[in-house]
Amino acid sequence: MTDMLSENETAAHVDLFSKFDPLIEMRRNLLSTGQEDPFGLVMERVVSPTVAVCNGRETILLGTYNYMGMTFDPDVIAAGKQALDDFGSGTTGSRVLNGTYAGHKAVEQALCDFYGMDHAMVFSTGYQANLGIISTIAGKGDYIVLDIDSHASIWDGCKMGDAEVVPFKHNDIEAMEKRLRRIPEGAGKLVILEGVYSMLGDIAPLKEMIAVAKKYGAMVLVDEAHSMGFIGPNGRGVAEDQDCLDDVDFVIGTFSKSVGTVGGFCVSNHPKFEIMRLVCRPYVFTASLPPSVVATATTSIRKLMHAGDKRAHLWENSKTLHKGLKDAGFQIGTDEPQSAIIAVIMPDLEKGAAMWEALLHEGLYVNLARPPATPANMTLLRCSLCAEHSAEQVQQIIGMFTRAGKAVGILG
Amino acid sequence: MDREETSARIAALIEPFNKKDVAITNETRFTDDLEFDSLTVMDFVAAIEDEFDIIISMNQQAEIETYGQLVDAVVKLQG
Numbered sequence: 117m118t119d120m121l122s123e124n125e126t127a128a129h130v131d132l133f134s135k136f137d138p139l140i141e142m143r144r145n146l147l148s149t150g151q152e153d154p155f156g157l158v159m160e161r162v163v164s165p166t167v168a169v170c171n172g173r174e175t176i177l178l179g180t181y182n183y184m185g186m187t188f189d190p191d192v193i194a195a196g197k198q199a200l201d202d203f204g205s206g207t208t209g210s211r212v213l214n215g216t217y218a219g220h221k222a223v224e225q226a227l228c229d230f231y232g233m234d235h236a237m238v239f240s241t242g243y244q245a246n247l248g249i250i251s252t253i254a255g256k257g258d259y260i261v262l263d264i265d266s267h268a269s270i271w272d273g274c275k276m277g278d279a280e281v282v283p284f285k286h287n288d289i290e291a292m293e294k295r296l297r298r299i300p301e302g303a304g305k306l307v308i309l310e311g312v313y314s315m316l317g318d319i320a321p322l323k324e325m326i327a328v329a330k331k332y333g334a335m336v337l338v339d340e341a342h343s344m345g346f347i348g349p350n351g352r353g354v355a356e357d358q359d360c361l362d363d364v365d366f367v368i369g370t371f372s373k374s375v376g377t378v379g380g381f382c383v384s385n386h387p388k389f390e391i392m393r394l395v396c397r398p399y400v401f402t403a404s405l406p407p408s409v410v411a412t413a414t415t416s417i418r419k420l421m422h423a424g425d426k427r428a429h430l431w432e433n434s435k436t437l438h439k440g441l442k443d444a445g446f447q448i449g450t451d452e453p454q455s456a457i458i459a460v461i462m463p464d465l466e467k468g469a470a471m472w473e474a475l476l477h478e479g480l481y482v483n484l485a486r487p488p489a490t491p492a493n494m495t496l497l498r499c500s501l502c503a504e505h506s507a508e509q510v511q512q513i514i515g516m517f518t519r520a521g522k523a524v525g526i527l528g
Numbered sequence: 529m530d531r532e533e534t535s536a537r538i539a540a541l542i543e544p545f546n547k548k549d550v551a552i553t554n555e556t557r558f559t560d561d562l563e564f565d566s567l568t569v570m571d572f573v574a575a576i577e578d579e580f581d582i583i584i585s586m587n588q589q590a591e592i593e594t595y596g597q598l599v600d601a602v603v604k605l606q607g
């Protein structure tokens with residue numbers, strides 16, 4: 117052990133923030149050109165699921181994950197108001213202590229009914245659902261085999277646990293199988309996949325991949341955050357659409373997309389699933405969702421079970437926008453529309469940021485996505501459609517993209 | 529397989545990823561000297577895993593910074 121410093125000595129000061137200097141510098145360069153900050157937008161007023169006021173300008177929202185437009189549904193709003201009156205503004209406690217109200221049990225029952233599964237566990241966010249389930253079920257000596265393009269919450273769940281983490285190339289069935297085959301005999305295996313990958317909006321060949329995972333005795337977790345409510349005959353997601361939901365051991369999902377509020381969940385048919393409530397730290401050591409949130413979620417989930425017409429309209433919107441942007445000359449993340457996400461590939465970050473700003477001036481909000489969140493170091497303008505976008509709005513959006521693309525020099 | 533043969537096979541696998549023809553020694557660092565980014569690391573690790581029919585988990589990768597450490601790890605993983 118080193119000697120203590122005497123009273124008049126001081127050690128050199130190291131600024132813990134110096135590791136962020138490259139990013140600070142990059143932002144300074146980008147914003148010094150007068151570019152509006154793509155990560156600092158404020159919505160002053162929200163008019164509807166598809167329209168808000170930003171910088172005093174009425175703006176069409178095309179980057180919100182509000183796929184089914186439930187945020188202003190009158191039944192959903194009424195349920196939230198009633199719960200505020202009846203149960204107060206918050207629970208001030210953990211689910212395992214004083215934080216489980218009738219509403220929390222009701223939303224878990226709604227999830228069991230929605231997915232046709234035995235167990236549902238609700239977390240305070242979708243991020244925590246992945247963090248909690250993955251880090252808890254895969255322990256020391258177990259192996260997690262996962263797609264390299266997995267969401268940050270999945271990676272963080274892997275990092276928080278003690279399992280061996282083995283990634284494979286995006287959607288590559290053979291690469292996945294090779295890794296499963298090499299895992300030592302007797303080790304526990306968890307394969308983690310997503311239904312829709314949110315950056316490019318592409319889907320996974322779940323049926324084939326899950327069949328391979330099962331052949332090697334692995335348990336399977338599928339994150340259906342971006343497909344719930346929309347994909348599949350009953351909106352249960354890509355696994356339902358590909359007729360393999362029964363082979364999924366754990367479905368992870370969120371309330372902050374189609375459901376239209378905030379929260380996360382895991383549904384499962386595992387007979388021992390309920391023990392998770394006692395051993396999963398991101399479930400235990402945090403406050404539960406406010407009563408109004410679980411009430412809005414319950415109402416929304418039950419309405420989404422019967423939203424076939426909305427699902428059909430959202431598919432129309434996705435197909436129309438994909439074709440419109442492709443015909444205009446933009447490069448799109450997928451050859452065909454596979455989800456409610458249409459990712460427009462930008463040549464670089466500067467052009468992408470300029471295009472983002474030009475669209476905002478046109479009155480359109482999209483997500484600017486850049487590395488490290490994106491695969492292959494791409495800069496993307498990510499559009500997520502809503503079932504409440506009218507056919508006219510979609511045509512308007514295509515016009516805005518075309519004008520902005522010419523102004524910025526992306527389109528010839 | 530002994531260390532020398534393992535090293536020779538890994539050296540051959542590095543070539544397509546060694547864009548700047550950096551001279552490889554046991555002390556060569558993948559990130560700092562060969563400038564591997566995360567995508568290159570994934571492809572390179574996959575090539576080694578396939579060549580030797582082994583798994584190098586991310587936990588193990590975190591301990592490997594230099595060429596020499598990689599050769600040692602692959603020798604060990606082959607048992």
